[in-house]
Amino acid sequence: MTAALELSGLTKSFGKAEIIRGVDLSIGKGERHAIIGPNGAGKSTLFNLITGRFAQTAGKISLHGSDLAGLEPYQINRMGLSRSFQITNIFPAMTVFENVRCSLLWSMGYKYSFWNLVASSKKLTDGADEILEQINLTERRNLPAGVLSYAEQRALEIGITIAGGADVIMLDEPTAGMSHSETDYIVDLIRKVTENKTLIMVEHDMGVVFGLADYISVLVYGEIIATGRPEEVRGNPKVQEAYLGEALEAEH
Amino acid sequence: MSDKAKTNASPMRAGSMSLTLTPWIVAALLLMVLPFIFNNNSSITIMNQMWITVIFALAYNMLLGQGGMLSFGHAVYMGMGGFLCMHVMNYVEDFGLALPLPLLPLFGGLFGMGCAMLIGAISTSGAGTRFAMISLGIGELVAACSVIIVAFFGGEEGISGDRTYGLPFFGIEFLKQIEVYYLISFWLMLSAALMYLFSRTPVGRMANAVRDNPERAQFLGYSSRWVRFYSFMASGFFCGIAGGLFAINYEILTEENLNTASSGIILLVTFLGGVGFFFGPIIGAIAFTLLQTVLSLETELWAFYAGALFLATVMYFPGGLAGLIMMHVPSYRFGNANKLFVPYIKTLIPGLITVLGSAALVEMIFHYRHGSVGDNEMTLFWITFDSHALVPWIVVSVITGVAFYITKTTAPALKEAWGDANTPPTSGGAS
Numbered sequence: 148m149t150a151a152l153e154l155s156g157l158t159k160s161f162g163k164a165e166i167i168r169g170v171d172l173s174i175g176k177g178e179r180h181a182i183i184g185p186n187g188a189g190k191s192t193l194f195n196l197i198t199g200r201f202a203q204t205a206g207k208i209s210l211h212g213s214d215l216a217g218l219e220p221y222q223i224n225r226m227g228l229s230r231s232f233q234i235t236n237i238f239p240a241m242t243v244f245e246n247v248r249c250s251l252l253w254s255m256g257y258k259y260s261f262w263n264l265v266a267s268s269k270k271l272t273d274g275a276d277e278i279l280e281q282i283n284l285t286e287r288r289n290l291p292a293g294v295l296s297y298a299e300q301r302a303l304e305i306g307i308t309i310a311g312g313a314d315v316i317m318l319d320e321p322t323a324g325m326s327h328s329e330t331d332y333i334v335d336l337i338r339k340v341t342e343n344k345t346l347i348m349v350e351h352d353m354g355v356v357f358g359l360a361d362y363i364s365v366l367v368y369g370e371i372i373a374t375g376r377p378e379e380v381r382g383n384p385k386v387q388e389a390y391l392g393e394a395l396e397a398e399h
Numbered sequence: 400m401s402d403k404a405k406t407n408a409s410p411m412r413a414g415s416m417s418l419t420l421t422p423w424i425v426a427a428l429l430l431m432v433l434p435f436i437f438n439n440n441s442s443i444t445i446m447n448q449m450w451i452t453v454i455f456a457l458a459y460n461m462l463l464g465q466g467g468m469l470s471f472g473h474a475v476y477m478g479m480g481g482f483l484c485m486h487v488m489n490y491v492e493d494f495g496l497a498l499p500l501p502l503l504p505l506f507g508g509l510f511g512m513g514c515a516m517l518i519g520a521i522s523t524s525g526a527g528t529r530f531a532m533i534s535l536g537i538g539e540l541v542a543a544c545s546v547i548i549v550a551f552f553g554g555e556e557g558i559s560g561d562r563t564y565g566l567p568f569f570g571i572e573f574l575k576q577i578e579v580y581y582l583i584s585f586w587l588m589l590s591a592a593l594m595y596l597f598s599r600t601p602v603g604r605m606a607n608a609v610r611d612n613p614e615r616a617q618f619l620g621y622s623s624r625w626v627r628f629y630s631f632m633a634s635g636f637f638c639g640i641a642g643g644l645f646a647i648n649y650e651i652l653t654e655e656n657l658n659t660a661s662s663g664i665i666l667l668v669t670f671l672g673g674v675g676f677f678f679g680p681i682i683g684a685i686a687f688t689l690l691q692t693v694l695s696l697e698t699e700l701w702a703f704y705a706g707a708l709f710l711a712t713v714m715y716f717p718g719g720l721a722g723l724i725m726m727h728v729p730s731y732r733f734g735n736a737n738k739l740f741v742p743y744i745k746t747l748i749p750g751l752i753t754v755l756g757s758a759a760l761v762e763m764i765f766h767y768r769h770g771s772v773g774d775n776e777m778t779l780f781w782i783t784f785d786s787h788a789l790v791p792w793i794v795v796s797v798i799t800g801v802a803f804y805i806t807k808t809t810a811p812a813l814k815e816a817w818g819d820a821n822t823p824p825t826s827g828g829a830s
Contacts, residue, residue, distance in 0.1 A: 170429060194646070198618065200614075219617070219622065220614075220617040220618050221616075221617045221618070221619075221620050221621055221622045221623075224618055224619065224620040229618065230618055233707060236612065236614065236615050237612070237615065238608050238610065238611045238615065239612075240438060240607075240611050241607065241611065243609070245604070245617045248604070249604060249605060249616075250619045251610045252604070252619070252620075253619060253620030253621060254620065257601035258601070259602045259605075259625060259626070259629055260600060260601045260602060261597055261600045261601075261602045261629065261633070263600055263601060264596065264599045264600060265600065265601055307615075307619070311619060317663075354729050387506045399520060
């Protein structure tokens with residue numbers, strides 16, 4: 148079975164600074180995979196490489212077995228990979244409903260159509276309302292997205308990310324900056340909406356990571372020093388030394 | 400299940416449909432009736448110019464307002480469409496082809512779209528400074544070409560034609576201005592409706608998305624470049640239609656129709672009207688054409704006032720005239736609009752006097768400096784006086800000063816009333 152996402156020998160340099168230094172990683176279909184590591188380890192860069200925001204210096208990225216080299220973000224998205232951002236990235240001037248509707252357009256086959264009216268498509272309206280139901284924002288439907296609370300905006304971003312029906316979902320620190328109750332809420336939401344999908348996420352909150360992930364990879368200075376089941380990673384002395392000891396201590 | 404969904408959706412849709420259709424019907428009726436109210440020839444000429452500017456401004460706002468692209472060279476697409484129509488018109492005359500005049504703007508539209516496709520292929524890769532600079536460069540380039548490629552642009556005197564030589568269209572020869580008026584009105588309704596519908600299609604919605612957040616749009620499967628390109632193309636089409644109507648109305652096109660000054664004016668018109676709402680450019684085009692035609696009859700300094708108005712819009716009402724109108728919707732919804740009436744009168748009447756007084760001073764300075772020697776008499780607001788005497792200066796200054804003072808002292812009360820009127824009526828309900 149081909150992996151949902153496979154990275155081999157991936158490197159990225161900005162000038163002389165080597166940020167990603169040879170990453171090999173294989174993520175199977177339906178897996179929930181968390182990438183953890185100290186600040187500046189290159190987690191977000193790794194995300195940006197996979198989603199085509201940056202071009203890699205060397206190495207290969209393949210999604211369901213096909214090479215992503217040279218593809219634009221929108222082409223990668225059409226192949227079934229969708230992502231959220233560390234800093235909330237929505238359409239603040241549009242209504243919540245329109246945010247979701249926009250994210251459905253391509254996957255429902257509307258492409259660059261100028262002969263369909265969005266308002267007269269029941270499929271679009273119902274689809275968007277269904278997503279709003281899933282992310283519990285039905286009551287906020289007609290408000291501009293920019294006036295929502297932070298947690299609601301994050302929920303909306305997750306909604307936008309999953310709406311297109313992508314089967315590989317990448318979330319960049321989905322719970323950053325949230326209170327405990329908000330975090331619990333978002334974790335439940337993520338679990339619900341990524342059912343039967345491949346989830347790859349960067350996260351600092353160890354509670355979230357160990358609660359949600361099937362597999363964990365630890366990225367330190369641009370290299371993956373360990374990959375495995377949560378309990379294996381937790382017990383790994385290298386990880387303890389490089390990162391997790393401090394992180395777990397900081398948690399308690 | 401589907402039955403239930405249907406009953407839920409259909410009344411809502413029918414309701415919103417009739418709501419959105421009303422302004423269109425009113426506009427169509429107005430277009431039909433206006434020539435009977437303003438039935439002298441010069442009014443019809445002004446209205447013809449106005450409706451052409453409306454189409455152009457709406458097309459321009461497809462880029463600026465809907466797509467977030469600031470173009471400094473948009474007169475090119477209108478001008479190109481116009482020049483082509485002029486050539487087609489002459490061709491039809493020379494060879495006696497069976498092309499009814501009302502269809503002519505379509506050629507302008509297609510040619511405008513073709514030009515937009517060529518140039519858009521380069522310029523739409525970004526929306527910021529790069530796009531603006533390319534549009535400016537192309538604008539200059541085409542304007543310069545107009546004296547080089549004489550066969551197409553006709554050099555300095557431009558090219559002219561005669562709209563009446565074509566085939567009569569159901570007996571109408573388009574000899575009279577009023578016939579041209581209805582032709583322009585027809586194309587105005589059609590273009591405006593199509594542009595409105597465009598903004599409701601998937602690509603039109605994504606134009607908004609790309610404007611707000613191009614990166615997010617990319618991660619939703621849309622290439623922001625292609626989305627911009629399609630908007631640019633559509634805008635070029637409607638600019639070309641406006642150009643074709645210009646050719647029919649004036650029967651002459653010159654370099655002036657596609658130079659940077661014309662491009663600047665349409666930016667001004669659109670911004671003045673308000674880029675945030677579909678109907679903004681319509682208001683802007685009407686207001687600006689009135690300034691340009693009616694005010695220019697009254698004073699040589701009309702461009703100065705238009706400039707001052709534009710500056711005031713940018714600084715104090717970035718939403719434009721449309722934004723100014725829509726600002727009042729919340730207070731109207733809360734049923735508080737009447738609370739604003741008295742404060743408005745108290746502040747705006749002295750405000751108006753301040754503006755008129757300042758304008759009078761400007762006019763007097765202009766007359767004092769530029770009036771011909773010995774001609775010291777000038778007429779302002781139906782009063783004739785000596786601009787070299789001291790008394791008029793004192794009177795106007797005092798009136799303006801006092802009016803300004805009253806405006807200033809009543810402004811805080813207006814502000815308070817404004818805040819009051821925009822507070823939801825419920826006292827303590829968190830609904």
